[in-house]
Amino acid sequence: LSGNRIPVVQGTLDLLILKAISDGEFHGLGISRRIEQMTRGAFHVTPGSLFPAVHRMEEAGWLLSQWGESENNRRAKYYRLTRSGKGHLETETGAWKKVVLAMGHALKAT
Amino acid sequence: MKDEIDAELREHMQMCIDDNMARGMSREEAGRDARLRFGNPTVMRERVSAEDAALGLESLWQDVRTALRVFVKSPGFSLVVVATLALGIGVNTAIFELLDALRLRALPIAAPSELVELRIVGGNGGFGVTDGPFDNFTVPMWQEVREKHDPLSGVLAWRRSDVLVGKPSESRSVYGLEVSGDFFSVLGVTPWRGRLIEPQDEAGCQLTKVVASYAYWRSQMGGEPITANTTIVAEGRSVQVLGVTPPSFGGMVVGDRFDLAYPTCTPPMPRREMFIYSVMGRLKPGWSVKQASEYFDALSPGLFEKTAPDGYSTEALKSFRAFRLAAYPASAGVSNLRDMYNSSLTILLAIAGLVLLIACANLANLMLARASVRKREVALRMALGASRGRLLRQTLLESALLATCGATLGAVLAQPLSRVLVNSLNTSQNTIHLTIVADWRVMLFAAAAATATCVLFATLPAIGSTNADPVASMKSGERGVIGNRERFSVQRAMVITQIAVSMVLLVGALLFVRSYRNLLTLNPGMRESGITIGYFGFPPPKIRPENLAAYKRQLVDDVRAIPGVQNAAATTNVPLSGSSWSHHVQVGPIDGPSKFTYISPSYFATLGIPLLTGRNFTERDTIDAPLVLVVNQEFIRKYIAAGSPIGQQVHVRPEPRYPERTYEIVGTIPDTKYGGLRDGTTPMAFVPIDQLPVTAQGPGMAMMFASSDQAAAERAVRRMFVEKHPGTNMQFYDFEQGILDNLVGDRMMARLSGFFGTLAGLLVAVGLYGMLSYYLAQRRGEIGIRMALGASRGRVIGSMLRDAGMMLLIGLIAGTVLALFAGRGASSMLFGLKPWDATTLAGAAVLLGLVTLVSSLFPAWRAATVDPITCIRVE
Numbered sequence: 001l002s003g004n005r006i007p008v009v010q011g012t013l014d015l016l017i018l019k020a021i022s023d024g025e026f027h028g029l030g031i032s033r034r035i036e037q038m039t040r041g042a043f044h045v046t047p048g049s050l051f052p053a054v055h056r057m058e059e060a061g062w063l064l065s066q067w068g069e070s071e072n073n074r075r076a077k078y079y080r081l082t083r084s085g086k087g088h089l090e091t092e093t094g095a096w097k098k099v100v101l102a103m104g105h106a107l108k109a110t
Numbered sequence: 111m112k113d114e115i116d117a118e119l120r121e122h123m124q125m126c127i128d129d130n131m132a133r134g135m136s137r138e139e140a141g142r143d144a145r146l147r148f149g150n151p152t153v154m155r156e157r158v159s160a161e162d163a164a165l166g167l168e169s170l171w172q173d174v175r176t177a178l179r180v181f182v183k184s185p186g187f188s189l190v191v192v193a194t195l196a197l198g199i200g201v202n203t204a205i206f207e208l209l210d211a212l213r214l215r216a217l218p219i220a221a222p223s224e225l226v227e228l229r230i231v232g233g234n235g236g237f238g239v240t241d242g243p244f245d246n247f248t249v250p251m252w253q254e255v256r257e258k259h260d261p262l263s264g265v266l267a268w269r270r271s272d273v274l275v276g277k278p279s280e281s282r283s284v285y286g287l288e289v290s291g292d293f294f295s296v297l298g299v300t301p302w303r304g305r306l307i308e309p310q311d312e313a314g315c316q317l318t319k320v321v322a323s324y325a326y327w328r329s330q331m332g333g334e335p336i337t338a339n340t341t342i343v344a345e346g347r348s349v350q351v352l353g354v355t356p357p358s359f360g361g362m363v364v365g366d367r368f369d370l371a372y373p374t375c376t377p378p379m380p381r382r383e384m385f386i387y388s389v390m391g392r393l394k395p396g397w398s399v400k401q402a403s404e405y406f407d408a409l410s411p412g413l414f415e416k417t418a419p420d421g422y423s424t425e426a427l428k429s430f431r432a433f434r435l436a437a438y439p440a441s442a443g444v445s446n447l448r449d450m451y452n453s454s455l456t457i458l459l460a461i462a463g464l465v466l467l468i469a470c471a472n473l474a475n476l477m478l479a480r481a482s483v484r485k486r487e488v489a490l491r492m493a494l495g496a497s498r499g500r501l502l503r504q505t506l507l508e509s510a511l512l513a514t515c516g517a518t519l520g521a522v523l524a525q526p527l528s529r530v531l532v533n534s535l536n537t538s539q540n541t542i543h544l545t546i547v548a549d550w551r552v553m554l555f556a557a558a559a560a561t562a563t564c565v566l567f568a569t570l571p572a573i574g575s576t577n578a579d580p581v582a583s584m585k586s587g588e589r590g591v592i593g594n595r596e597r598f599s600v601q602r603a604m605v606i607t608q609i610a611v612s613m614v615l616l617v618g619a620l621l622f623v624r625s626y627r628n629l630l631t632l633n634p635g636m637r638e639s640g641i642t643i644g645y646f647g648f649p650p651p652k653i654r655p656e657n658l659a660a661y662k663r664q665l666v667d668d669v670r671a672i673p674g675v676q677n678a679a680a681t682t683n684v685p686l687s688g689s690s691w692s693h694h695v696q697v698g699p700i701d702g703p704s705k706f707t708y709i710s711p712s713y714f715a716t717l718g719i720p721l722l723t724g725r726n727f728t729e730r731d732t733i734d735a736p737l738v739l740v741v742n743q744e745f746i747r748k749y750i751a752a753g754s755p756i757g758q759q760v761h762v763r764p765e766p767r768y769p770e771r772t773y774e775i776v777g778t779i780p781d782t783k784y785g786g787l788r789d790g791t792t793p794m795a796f797v798p799i800d801q802l803p804v805t806a807q808g809p810g811m812a813m814m815f816a817s818s819d820q821a822a823a824e825r826a827v828r829r830m831f832v833e834k835h836p837g838t839n840m841q842f843y844d845f846e847q848g849i850l851d852n853l854v855g856d857r858m859m860a861r862l863s864g865f866f867g868t869l870a871g872l873l874v875a876v877g878l879y880g881m882l883s884y885y886l887a888q889r890r891g892e893i894g895i896r897m898a899l900g901a902s903r904g905r906v907i908g909s910m911l912r913d914a915g916m917m918l919l920i921g922l923i924a925g926t927v928l929a930l931f932a933g934r935g936a937s938s939m940l941f942g943l944k945p946w947d948a949t950t951l952a953g954a955a956v957l958l959g960l961v962t963l964v965s966s967l968f969p970a971w972r973a974a975t976v977d978p979i980t981c982i983r984v985e
Binding site (some may be wrong): 023027028029046047048051052055070072074075076 | 114115117118119121122124125128129146147149153154158159177448
């Protein structure tokens, strides 16, 4: 395991997953690879966190899933955003930006 | 669904292996690395499926299957729970079904909610003559309302009046329903066969046309088709049967039926003081019951002015003119059963509910005990990743399934139980015809009872069992001490509640049983056993009214002459039968009502009533002799201000058929009961039957005769009448049986509350025994150590008993308070004792104390006989 990995910040997993599949359909492993890639390898999502999360998000109506063929001829379940998932991504992104800004100010303050 | 999750995870694993192999690992290495990263697949699957379907049907079905498997594994437990619930819910539902049938269910007529009954507000206060419990209208009053009824689209009148059917020699009376011409059309009852009574049938006052009820048509007329020539013999002549009413229609009285309905008639000279009809109507759209009442209230002064009867004193008529009519909802018909048993059934429902509550507490204890046995399993499942919610749901589901099974069985049981209840209210003379059906209200009630019980007996143990810390539970296993104090106190609270509730039930049971016993052993002041009542109707040719007195005297003499008949007497009013006859009297300055009975001189001897002072009537007290009275003590207390009652003049106000008279008191008797056993003492006056006003004489009489063999005496009397007075109509009743029949409601309360009280006691015994045994199992090690250290058996037993005694004491105190509170609701139903009767309270407390002692002795004794060595070794 590479040294620059940090644990996923609590409460951000949903946002990461939403962002990861915002531009296409991904299966489980695809989502976890995409998150690793997007965060330049900082976050690694284990299957134990990923699968309960996507299933919960599907129940919540943010994701849709369907079975398909993977790149090397394996059957896999592909996830994509729903309309309400897109909306949720937008509001959560806005909220997160505020958090980052606020945290930044807080930590810069002397 | 499960498979899909498995497939998804499996494919994921495979992809990881593919990845690893692409990076150059060997197949085994790649697989090992992927599994390592993946983590525990079972936990993972559980967690994913928990997210997927927290409320999904699929896992629910799985839980149901698990629950069923649990039941199959412990059939004894499941059977006990289901049987307890089925009985508890069944009994509750049965009583509710009866209440529903009596009170809530609408008549089988069109739009029953529009039906209203018209009554005098507060009743007629004993004015005039009232025929039956629902007879609120005189003929003139009915005629007035028939003309003026703006709020009602249609009005109808009816009354119960029996019809004699069959040839005169073998005639018998059947239940008759006299109805106005509009009766069936206003109710919207459609004929089953032929046609029903219509307005044009009201023409003559001779019975010429009848309509049969479905039951009568099937059983007595063979269900033959109704044609223009269908006739039966009724009231001595052939009458046409117009049609048949539908099977659902049994008349306007709940719990009653009728055989034949026939049209009313308007006699040219109706008796204006006889209240004979019940009058109902259908509200026009837009009128409320209140508005209708206001309308009839406004109508009342004119109506009662116009319909006032003649022959009364001005004072009496003043009360008649002050009557006010009002409308009352009548969608469920009228019912004296309802009036008689409404409060009894409500109390019974409360009692049955409390029994169910005790049973629930027992079941909760059982569940708790079982939960502690299953603690290890639960702990293991939690350690393996099952969520608390899921386990909680599983436990609740098991209970819900048990409750559902119990409720379903209970609802099925309720039908026969309800029928048993109805049959227990039947008397020798009167059979109750209630249709007991499980309608939506009953179903709703059973469902509500099941839900309530489920919540009561299941929630607490379920929460308790999932609250435990898995590690601690696994360590301590099934014999743990952790958390026991807490759980044990919950169980203690439940046992205390059980004792308190049983105290209420036992007090209730003792009160009702003692009240019934008081009624049974009550001395009414007259002979009850071996007395037969005979009602005789004289055949035509009509005897002239002035000769009737002599004829009746002859009949009494004929009966007295029969061997086997000890004595016989005629009377105008049979005591303890519920009927009543009063006149308004004035003695000097004091006036008021008194009961009046016209009797043969042999009456007091026949009924064993002693004469206290003065003289009895003799044959010489005829209508031409001075008018004489025998009065009871209450009459003297109320009307004789001073001096000896003998010789006092009693003035009687005039009434129709009963002219104004002045009597002289010639004798006094002790107070005896009059209308019923529950009635208090009332002023009573007796007049020789020969002095009954000629205008009041009728072609019939009641006779009471004493014998040692009633059946033989009845046969002999019958034979004598057939030989010497052929054509006489005869009906015989047993006096004592009639009195007992009037106590049927008290008997039901005594029996059922006694039964429930016993059941409550048993349930408490089982609950206490179970809890103490459980407690003992928990404390085995401790007791073993104590005994090894030298504690004596007595001390061990003592400590267990002290514990039980403490719970008993708290339960008894709480129960007494509750019983005193609850007793107020029952006080009107008790006879001869108050709900706060000290003997009863003490009796119930002693009974419960005995129950507690017996059920705690065995566990305590077992505790004291444990072998210390084995105990400690097990530990």
